[in-house]
Amino acid sequence: MRRLWLIFAQTVTISVxxxxxxxxxxxxxxxxxxxxxxPQVVAIQQAVPTADTHKVASYADAAQAALPAVVHIFTSQxxxxxxLMNDPVFRHFFGDRLGNDTQRQSGLGSGVIxxxxxxxxxxxHVIESxxxxxVALQDGRKAQAKxxxxxxxxxxxxxxxxxxxxxxxxxxPITFAPADSLRIGDVVLAIGNPFGVGxxxxxxxxxxxxxxxxxxxxxxxxxxTDAAINPGNSGGALVDxxxxxxxxxxxxxxxxxxxxxxxxxxxxxxxxxVMEQIIRxxxxxxxxxxxxxxxxxxxxxxxxxxKPDEGALIAGVMRGSPADKAGIKPGDVLxxxxxxxxxxxxxxxxxxxxxxxxxxxxxxxMRAGKPLDVQITVGKRPRPQPQ
Numbered sequence: 001m002r003r004l005w006l007i008f009a010q011t012v013t014i015s016v017x018x019x020x021x022x023x024x025x026x027x028x029x030x031x032x033x034x035x036x037x038x039p040q041v042v043a044i045q046q047a048v049p050t051a052d053t054h055k056v057a058s059y060a061d062a063a064q065a066a067l068p069a070v071v072h073i074f075t076s077q078x079x080x081x082x083x084l085m086n087d088p089v090f091r092h093f094f095g096d097r098l099g100n101d102t103q104r105q106s107g108l109g110s111g112v113i114x115x116x117x118x119x120x121x122x123x124x125h126v127i128e129s130x131x132x133x134x135v136a137l138q139d140g141r142k143a144q145a146k147x148x149x150x151x152x153x154x155x156x157x158x159x160x161x162x163x164x165x166x167x168x169x170x171x172x173p174i175t176f177a178p179a180d181s182l183r184i185g186d187v188v189l190a191i192g193n194p195f196g197v198g199x200x201x202x203x204x205x206x207x208x209x210x211x212x213x214x215x216x217x218x219x220x221x222x223x224x225t226d227a228a229i230n231p232g233n234s235g236g237a238l239v240d241x242x243x244x245x246x247x248x249x250x251x252x253x254x255x256x257x258x259x260x261x262x263x264x265x266x267x268x269x270x271x272x273x274v275m276e277q278i279i280r281x282x283x284x285x286x287x288x289x290x291x292x293x294x295x296x297x298x299x300x301x302x303x304x305x306x307k308p309d310e311g312a313l314i315a316g317v318m319r320g321s322p323a324d325k326a327g328i329k330p331g332d333v334l335x336x337x338x339x340x341x342x343x344x345x346x347x348x349x350x351x352x353x354x355x356x357x358x359x360x361x362x363x364x365x366m367r368a369g370k371p372l373d374v375q376i377t378v379g380k381r382p383r384p385q386p387q
Contacts, residue, residue: 059189063201065243068138069113069174070236072193073122073145073159075130076106110192110236111135111159112245113173114275118161121275122235123250124150127157135161138199139169149278152384153218153286155250156271158278174237177244179269182206182223190227190249190263192236202228204261211264212346216251218384219350222264223247229263238265247271287355288381289363290321291328293345304333305369311335312348326376328365335371336364353381 109126113119120135127133133145143163150157161171182188186206194200204227211222223238229252238247247265254260277284293312301308314332317324334342337351338361355361357380365372 059187059203059241062239062241062243063189063191066174066189066191066237066239066245067199067201068172069245070138070191070199071111071113071120072136072196072199073109073111073120073126073235074106074134074136075108075127076132077130108193108196108232109234110232110249112235112237112248113161113171114176115173116171118171119148119279120145120159120161121248121271122157122159123248124152124155124157126235127159128152133159135159137171141169149282149284151274151278151284154266154270154274154284155217156248156266156274156278158275174239174245175243176268176272177240177242177246182209182240182246182267184209187241188223188225188227188246189239189241189243190225190229190233190236190265191239192229192233192249194228194230194232196232200233204228204263207262209267214251214264216264219270219353220346221267221270221350222250223267225263225265226261227263228259228261229265230259233263283383285357286353286381287357287359287378288321289323289326289328289352289376289378290318291323291334292316292318293334293348295344296333304366306333306335306366310341310343311366312342312345322376322379326363326374328363328374328376329367331367332372333366334363335366336362338362352378357381 107126107130109122111120111122114121127147127150133147134142135145136142143161145159145161148158148160184206188204188206190202192200204225206223207226208224211224212220214220214222223246225238229249233249236249237245238249240246245268247267248271249263249265251264252259253262274284292315294315296306296308296311296313298308300313311333314328314330314334316330317328334348336342337348338355340351342348342351355378357378359378360375361378363374363376365374
């Protein structure tokens with residue numbers, strides 16, 4: 001019995017060893033052990049890139065839509081030199097180097113084509129006092145431009161491109177964005193000619209809306225943006241992510257002369273209103289009553305019996321003005337204009353300016369702690385004197 005057990009154990013050991021060797025060296029001999037179903041081979045394929053694969057956010061389409069409508073503006077003017085240059089002592093030392101009594105100064109800025117017949121919207125300070133204006137289009141064409149009209153108090157001006165350079169190839173006017181479509185946080189692009197280096201696009205977001213009390217213009221309602229705006233960008237386009245015009249780049253807050261992330265643009269709602277008046281009449285007409293006002297401080301509000309965030313104090317009344325004829329006096333607090341609440345001096349100025357000259361409007365006042373309504377026949381706001 002022992003002999004049979006040893007023979008069985010040796011047989012099993014040899015069989016297992018043989019099976020191991022065959023499976024290692026000749027696995028195909030054991031094909032009978034595999035199932036009838038053929039093995040599946042899974043092919044791993046690399047994805048072929050398509051237009052939608054790994055799509056990168058880009059505003060190229062918005063830029064391309066707006067770029068042809070933005071022009072460079074080059075101005076020049078003849079100015080008289082300092083009176084000392086005419087002094088005989090100066091002429092003795094400097095001789096012919098003084099040249100003529102006048103010299104030409106040049107400036108640069110940007111503008112936006114707003115109509116196919118060559119109207120260009122820009123800032124007043126870009127073309128102010130210029131006697132020669134030239135515009136350069138994106139495709140390299142250059143042409144002379146004439147001033148249609150300007151409004152210094154909103155810092156806007158309208159030009160018209162003249163000459164034969166634009167007859168054979170049509171101009172590409174920009175598309176206006178819907179009024180009040182802009183929101184804080186929206187992406188915007190600033191397009192212009194900063195420092196004269198050539199057409200440039202910068203991007204940012206809308207940082208704030210309705211900025212006033214900046215001391216830049218008489219009538220202020222600025223878009224604030226961190227899109228880089230530099231000298232030469234003035235008058236250029238601020239566009240949304242669709243390439244539609246939302247503002248005219250106007251000013252920056254800067255301690256260095258360059259962009260510090262705080263730029264201001266005139267919203268298209270205001271720019272369009274001013275532009276249409278200039279195109280229609282060559283000027284902008286605003287209402288006026290002839291008063292000097294100041295904002296209410298908490299101390300003044302308490303002494304006059306009004307809320308700190310309402311009203312504007314009448315500090316002075318021009319003799320013979322519509323306000324003087326209506327009986328308004330210094331010390332009155334103006335609370336409402338034509339039924340609209342006055343929150344501060346800037347709001348009062350805007351409300352009165354929106355009235356048509358010759359129109360009668362009701363003004364709500366507070367005098368000696370008592371409410372008072374007066375009717376005023378609105379006058380025409382005088383044009384500001386050039387400085």
